[in-house]
Structures are given as C-alpha cells and as structure tokens.
Amino acid sequence: MSDTKNVLIVGVGGQGVITASEILSEVAMLEGYDVKKSEIHGMSQRGGSVSSHIRFNKEKVYSPTAPEGTIDFLMSFEKLEGLRWIDHLRQDAVAVINDYRWDPLPVSSGQVEYTPEVEKKIKERRKAIIYKASDVASKLGNIRATNIVLVGTLAKLLPFKKETWIEVIKNRVPPKTIELNIKAFEEGFKQEF
Amino acid sequence: MEKPKKKILTGNEAIARGAYEYGIEVAAGYPGTPSSEILENVVLYKDHVYCQWSPNEKVAFETATGAAFSGRRSMVTMKHVGLNVAADPFFTVAYSGIEGAFVIISADDPGMHSSQNEQDNRNYAKFAKIPMLEPSDSQEAKDFMGEAIKISEEFDTPVMLRVTTRTCHSKSIVTLNDTRPENKKEFPPRQSQKYVMIPAHAKKRRLIMKERLEKLSKYSEESKLNVEEINDKEIGIITNGISYQYIKEVFPKASVLKLGMTNPLPMQKIRKFTETVKKCYVVEELDPFMEEQIKSAGIKVIGKEVIPEIGELNPEIIYKSITGKDFGYTNTVAELKLPTRPPALCPGCPHRGVYVVLKKLKARVSGDIGCYTLGVLPPLSSLDWQVCMGAGVSMTLGIEKGWDENVAEKLVGVIGDSTFIHSGITGLIDMVYNKGTSTIIIMDNRITAMTGRQEHPATGKTLMGEETHELNLVELVKAVGIKNVEVVDPLDLPELEKILKTEMARREPSVVITRRKCVLIDKELKRIPLEVDPEKCTGCKLCLAVGCLALSFEDKKTKVDPMLCTGCMVCARQCNFGAFKQNGTYLEFKKQK
Numbered sequence: 001m002s003d004t005k006n007v008l009i010v011g012v013g014g015q016g017v018i019t020a021s022e023i024l025s026e027v028a029m030l031e032g033y034d035v036k037k038s039e040i041h042g043m044s045q046r047g048g049s050v051s052s053h054i055r056f057n058k059e060k061v062y063s064p065t066a067p068e069g070t071i072d073f074l075m076s077f078e079k080l081e082g083l084r085w086i087d088h089l090r091q092d093a094v095a096v097i098n099d100y101r102w103d104p105l106p107v108s109s110g111q112v113e114y115t116p117e118v119e120k121k122i123k124e125r126r127k128a129i130i131y132k133a134s135d136v137a138s139k140l141g142n143i144r145a146t147n148i149v150l151v152g153t154l155a156k157l158l159p160f161k162k163e164t165w166i167e168v169i170k171n172r173v174p175p176k177t178i179e180l181n182i183k184a185f186e187e188g189f190k191q192e193f
Numbered sequence: 194m195e196k197p198k199k200k201i202l203t204g205n206e207a208i209a210r211g212a213y214e215y216g217i218e219v220a221a222g223y224p225g226t227p228s229s230e231i232l233e234n235v236v237l238y239k240d241h242v243y244c245q246w247s248p249n250e251k252v253a254f255e256t257a258t259g260a261a262f263s264g265r266r267s268m269v270t271m272k273h274v275g276l277n278v279a280a281d282p283f284f285t286v287a288y289s290g291i292e293g294a295f296v297i298i299s300a301d302d303p304g305m306h307s308s309q310n311e312q313d314n315r316n317y318a319k320f321a322k323i324p325m326l327e328p329s330d331s332q333e334a335k336d337f338m339g340e341a342i343k344i345s346e347e348f349d350t351p352v353m354l355r356v357t358t359r360t361c362h363s364k365s366i367v368t369l370n371d372t373r374p375e376n377k378k379e380f381p382p383r384q385s386q387k388y389v390m391i392p393a394h395a396k397k398r399r400l401i402m403k404e405r406l407e408k409l410s411k412y413s414e415e416s417k418l419n420v421e422e423i424n425d426k427e428i429g430i431i432t433n434g435i436s437y438q439y440i441k442e443v444f445p446k447a448s449v450l451k452l453g454m455t456n457p458l459p460m461q462k463i464r465k466f467t468e469t470v471k472k473c474y475v476v477e478e479l480d481p482f483m484e485e486q487i488k489s490a491g492i493k494v495i496g497k498e499v500i501p502e503i504g505e506l507n508p509e510i511i512y513k514s515i516t517g518k519d520f521g522y523t524n525t526v527a528e529l530k531l532p533t534r535p536p537a538l539c540p541g542c543p544h545r546g547v548y549v550v551l552k553k554l555k556a557r558v559s560g561d562i563g564c565y566t567l568g569v570l571p572p573l574s575s576l577d578w579q580v581c582m583g584a585g586v587s588m589t590l591g592i593e594k595g596w597d598e599n600v601a602e603k604l605v606g607v608i609g610d611s612t613f614i615h616s617g618i619t620g621l622i623d624m625v626y627n628k629g630t631s632t633i634i635i636m637d638n639r640i641t642a643m644t645g646r647q648e649h650p651a652t653g654k655t656l657m658g659e660e661t662h663e664l665n666l667v668e669l670v671k672a673v674g675i676k677n678v679e680v681v682d683p684l685d686l687p688e689l690e691k692i693l694k695t696e697m698a699r700r701e702p703s704v705v706i707t708r709r710k711c712v713l714i715d716k717e718l719k720r721i722p723l724e725v726d727p728e729k730c731t732g733c734k735l736c737l738a739v740g741c742l743a744l745s746f747e748d749k750k751t752k753v754d755p756m757l758c759t760g761c762m763v764c765a766r767q768c769n770f771g772a773f774k775q776n777g778t779y780l781e782f783k784k785q786k
Contacts, residue, residue: 064365069523080532105742106535
C-alpha cells in the first residue's frame with residue numbers, strides 16, 4: 001500500500017466540515033503534496049451525517065476516498081459522529097474530537113436515546129483527544145469558529161508549517177472574521193495531548 | 194517562464210473550467226445532484242459563456258441544441274434521471290448531428306447518495322449511438338471537455354461526457370490554461386435535410402450514423418483516451434472512470450487498460466490487452482456495460498461474477514472482490530447500534546408546517562422530488578407515494594380516478610415551486626381537463642432548495658444574476674382553469690388547516706400555494722429562539738413529533754437549542770401546557786378543533 005496519509009473529517013451538516021477539509025487540502029497542495037479529497041454533498045447537508053476524506057502524498061494520490069481501516073487522523077465536530085467513524089482509523093491513529101452533543105433526528109424526535117458514555121467508547125477503541133472545542137470558540141465570541149479551533153489541534157499532528165495554515169485560513173474565511181479565526185486556530189494549536 | 198497555475202478543483206468545477214478553456218459559448222441545464230455545481234461555476238465565466246437554468250432538462254437540452262444546430266459550441270448539464278426527461282430530443286439530435294460542438298453532461302449517482310434510482314446512463318450513449326467519454330479525476334474532467342468538443346465537431350455528433358457523484362464532488366489538482374479558442378463560424382445557411390427530421394431525412398441520416406459509428410470505433414482504437422499500462426502480466430484489469438483510481442490504489446502492480454472513451458469501445462485494443470495478460474478482469478461500477486460487449490465479442494474476461502453491480506465501488510470492495518481476502522477492517526461500532534443521523538428539514542423550514550397539518554388531517558399524500566420529500570421520514574412520516582419530478586400532481590389524478598370520492602377527499606398532491614414549473618404544470622392541466630377534484634399543494638419556498646438554492650422562473654432572477662420576469666404562480670394556475678386558489682403562510686398552522694379542510698372537501702380541483710421563503714435564503718427572518726420552561730413541560734413529547742433538530746429531550750424535558758431555533762412556533766403550537774416562551778413571554782395558542 002502507498003505512503004498516502006489519510007485524514008477523515010466528520011460532523012453534522014452545517015458544522016463546517018467542508019470548510020475545514022478545503023483548508024487542509026489547500027495547505028497540503030501549497031506544501032508541495034499531491035492531494036485528493038472527497039465528500040458527498042446533497043441531501044446530507046440538512047442536519048445529516050457529513051464526512052470528508054483528505055489524502056496527501058509527495059507521490060501521486062489515486063483514490064479520492066481512503067480505504068476503510070486506513071485513516072491516520074480523524075477529526076470530529078460532534079462526539080457521536082466521532083464514535084460512528086472510529087473503526088475507520090488505523091490501530092495507532094489519533095482522533096481529535098469535539099466534546100459536543102448534537103442530537104440526530106431519531107433522538108430529537110424522541111424515538112431513541114442518544115448513546116451513553118460516547119467518550120469512553122471512543123477511548124476504548126483508539127487514542128483520542130476529546131475536548132470542548134465549541135466552548136473554546138464560544139469564549140472567543142463565536143461558536144461557528146469551532147471548526148477552526150479543531151483545525152488548529154489537527155495542525156499540530158500534521159507535517160505542515162504553521163504559517164501555511166494561517167495563510168490559507170486568512171484567504172479562506174470572511175475578511176471580517178480573520179482575527180477571530182486566527183485566534184481560534186491558535187487556541188486549538190495550544191491543546192495538550 | 195511563469196509556472197502553470199494549479200488549483201484544487203472538484204470535477205464539476207473542472208468541467209466548468211474546461212467549458213471556458215475549450216470555447217463553450219452556450220450552456221444550459223436544470224439543477225440536480227451531483228450535476229448542479231457545473232453551471233454554478235460556468236457562471237464565473239459569464240463574460241465569455243452564456244449560461245442559464247431552464248425550467249427542466251428537456252428545455253435545457255433543446256436550448257443547447259438550438260445553439261449547436263446554429264453553429265455555437267454548446268453544453269447541457271443534468272443528473273442521470275434528467276436525461277430521461279430530455280430523452281426525446283437526445284435520440285433525434287444524434288441523427289442530425291451538429292454545426293457547433295454539443296456536449297451532453299450526464300452526472301450519474303451510483304449508490305444513490307441523492308437520487309431515486311442508480312440507472313447507468315452509459316446505456317444511453319450506446320442506445321443513441323453517440324460517443325461517450327468518462328473522466329476519472331478533475332484534471333481529466335477538464336481535459337475531456339476539450340476532447341468532447343473536438344470529437345463532436347470532427348465527427349458531426351453530440352458527445353456524452355458521463356461523470357459520477359465521486360468524480361463530480363471529489364477534488365484534485367488541476368493545471369489551468371488561459372487560452373480560449375475563438376469560434377469564427379458564421380450563421381449557417383438552411384440545411385433542412387440535416388436539421389429537420391422528417392422520415393425521409395431521418396432515413397438518410399440513419400445510414401450516416403452507422404458510418405459515423407464505424408469511424409468513431411477506429412478513432413476509439415487509436416485514441417489517447419484509451420491507455421494501456423502494462424506491468425505485471427499475471428493480472429490485467431479493464432476499467433473506466435473513477436474505478437481506475439481505486440484500482441491503482443489497491444493493485445499498483447497490475448496491468449491496466451484504462452478506457453476514457455467507452456462508446457464505442459476499442460474492441461481490438463481490448464482483445465490485444467486480454468491476450469497480453471494471464472487473467473483479465475473488467476471492473477466497472479453499476480451495469481456490465483463494457484463487460485457484456487466484450488463477452489459478446491468472444492473475449493474471455495471476468496466481471497460481474499465477482500464485482501458488485503449494485504452501488505458505488507471503492508478500493509476495498511474491488512480488492513476483496515478480486516483477491517477474496519479481507520481488507521483488515523473490523524467493525525466494532527455496529528453492535529452499539531448508534532442512532533442514525535438522517536437528513537432532516539431545517540429548523541424553521543416552511544415545509545414542516547404543511548406536513549404537521551397533513552398528518553393531523555390524516556391525508557394520503559402523493560409527493561414529489563425536493564427537500565419536502567424528507568417529509569417521508571419519521572416522525573413526520575407523511576408521504577404515501579413518490580416517483581419522479583411532476584408525478585406528485587399526475588399520480589393524484591390517477592389515484593382519484595381509480596377510486597371514489599371518499600378517497601379523493603383525503604387525497605393531496607404536494608410539489609415544490611421549481612418542480613411544479615419543471616413538470617407539475619402539465620399534470621395540473623390534465624387534472625382540470627379530465628375533471629379531477631383533488632387538492633394540490635404547491636410548497637412555494639421561492640427557490641430550488643434541495644440542490645443548493647438555484648434560481649428558477651418564479652424567482653425573478655436568472656443564473657447570470659439578472660432581474661427578469663417573475664412567473665406568477667397564482668395567475669398561471671388560474672389560467673389552466675383552477676378556480677379555487679389559496680395562498681397561505683405554511684407556518685400559520687390554524688389558517689393552513691382551515692383552508693386545507695375546505696379545499697379537500699370541495700368537489701372541484703383546488704390549488705393551495707403555501708408560500709414562505711426557504712429558511713436558508715430568508716434574509717429578513719428575525720431569529721428569536723424559543724425556550725421551554727422545565728416547570729411547565731410535562732415531558733409528553735408532543736412537540737418532538739414535528740421532527741425539528743433544534744429540539745432535544747434531556748432529563749424528561751424538551752430543550753431548545755438557541756443556536757438552531759428560528760422561532761417558527763410549529764413545535765410550540767403542539768404544546769398543551771403553555772411551556773414554550775419567546776423573549777421571556779409565555780406563548781399561548783388557541784386550540785384548533
């Protein structure tokens with residue numbers, strides 16, 4: 001199998017999964033890697049489960065999706081989604097997970113219960129850093145910056161220069177929110193493992 | 194020398210870029226996942242390319258045909274099922290050929306991520322006897338646009354560019370060029386023998402098509418779009434489109450025949466390849482399209498005996514199918530039975546109001562294609578029937594005609610604004626003409642919502658951002674002969690209920706237009722979230738039955754997420770205990786009988 005590195009970003013439609021994966025793939029390209037990324041848009045936008053694969057390699061990357069069980073890094077914006085995808089990680093891979101609960105429709109409409117002890121179930125399976133990234137973003141002034149806080153934490157694990165991340169974020173987010181998002185990135189980057 | 198400009202593009206963005214770089218002049222389409230973003234990106238080049246949303250795929254196809262017949266390079270975009278709508282002109286344009294290039298983009302959806310079926314539109318290219326190209330990544334998506342235009346003009350034929358969800362929506366690096374050829378054609382003289390398909394002309398064209406297909410077969414044999422990669426000769430794999438990328442991932446050493454031009458197939462090249470390798474597989478998503486033709490030619494290959502013909506392929510499926518070995522992945526989460534996370538109507542969505550009322554009235558509902566199809570899922574569970582665009586109206590008439598008044602009184606057809614214009618209007622004309630009495634609800638959210646919020650004839654704006662005539666749905670419906678037309682705010686549940694009761698009981702056809710902007714485009718919406726007083730909430734869960742993601746149920750009480758709630762009140766109106774508050778004030782609603 002190739003040396004391609006595989007990142008999986010997951011969350012709920014509307015949480016900024018796609019923006020985060022765009023930032024990551026742009027950073028990888030600027031650092032001279034071949035990159036492919038894949039996600040499904042469409043019906044999944046509306047409160048559904050969203051996942052995005054990002055793959056990079058100094059050599060050529062072929063498939064835009066990573067084979068199951070070969071994910072090197074998982075980043076999840078919602079904890080139940082983190083658990084849902086955890087088996088896709090290699091045994092020695094790391095997950096960065098937002099300690100945040102967003103009830104899916106079967107739960108919010110009272111049909112089934114939200115899975116108990118999600119954090120424990122994740123940690124039983126893989127190495128994971130689970131923290132309240134949404135609270136970090138809220139303290140900075142906007143919960144919508146949660147995705148960038150998490151991107152900051154992921155950035156610590158990936159082989160790219162910090163400046164490249166910051167350059168890409170600056171070009172990517174709305175001009176009025178640059179300062180907030182850079183702070184969000186820095187806060188995420190500070191997270192201890 | 195300046196370095197060539199590189200960008201990470203989706204397949205759809207790359208097709209749009211190709212349209213610009215290779216000289217497309219007219220582009221039309223109707224939105225449909227996974228094709229919608231193609232025209233949304235062609236509009237970036239609107240100074241060079243005229244582009245438009247049409248009311249439906251057939252109209253889009255014919256618009257592009259007119260441009261191509263008169264010498265302009267044109268393209269049309271649609272999802273796979275859209276080509277069913279456009280199939281009528283599709284087959285006959287294949288007879289006529291073109292003056293300016295004509296590229297038909299069919300975006301298929303293996304795995305049905307956002308579709309009602311997974312039909313394999315490669316069959317259409319063979320059926321209509323036109324050439325077909327299949328890119329496997331974004332660079333090829335752009336390059337193949339150029340090839341399609343070249344083949345179209347060289348062989349005087351429309352060309353199908355067939356893509357799939359995975360090529361449309363995945364991103365890879367593309368090298369951009371800034372060249373764009375100029376088309377210096379003059380307005381052509383009359384050529385009725387070619388462009389007016391009366392039987393006498395069509396019979397002659399049919400013979401020309403046969404010759405054209407033979408020439409295209411030769412072209413396919415020599416084309417650089419069909420590439421042989423000879424490596425290890427133990428295993429050979431013949432493949433197309435995205436499957437090529439999957440194969441390179443899991444069988445890097447195998448010999449591969451990658452087919453970029455899949456109609457007509459280069460059968461001699463295929464034969465030679467299979468003779469070079471010991472064992473040869475055909476790996477293609479969905480139907481055994483290539484495999485059946487290869488086997489009919491007497492060539493021994495292994496295909497659907499091992500490769501699934503249902504759903505999307507991926508590297509691991511191909512690996513397991515060919516080697517019989519597992520990929521080393523263990524699913525330990527399945528046993529936890531996690532709650533699923535299906536898509537849902539957005540908090541504040543106007544459609545929710547309609548379904549809550551229809552459920553209360555125990556209506557039997559014939560539905561259609563759009564966000565409102567999500568009303569089929571629990572807890573709304575409000576749809577009985579749904580097939581395709583427009584059928585929400587016409588099926589209603591069929592049900593009524595097959596049964597009696599008792600059924601008709603409970604019968605409602607629902608259809609969106611864009612879908613009604615697409616093909617609901619003809620069904621409504623039929624309902625008046627053939628004396629139906631049911632009620633049709635046009636769920637008018639002022640946009641084509643599900644596919645990503647595209648303009649349509651009743652929004653008053655074009656794809657290119659210009660103001661235009663705003664189709665008046667009320668006047669349109671009256672003009673076809675509907676006497677009972679009501680316009681109502683779908684979030685005003687009591688009024689909606691009153692109107693629906695009256696119109697459903699009426700022994701005449703009625704149209705109820707539930708009008709409110711899609712919550713994602715409503716800029717004037719004042720989002721004032723609701724709260725629940727835990728002292729008053731009894732935990733009866735009645736409010737939860739409206740299926741809203743802004744609600745949750747913790748410690749046996751309903752909770753509202755202030756980030757998601759728009760204050761639409763649909764949940765609060767279900768509460769019998771006055772537990773909901775807005776701006777600190779308790780909300781009391783008069784109970785409907």
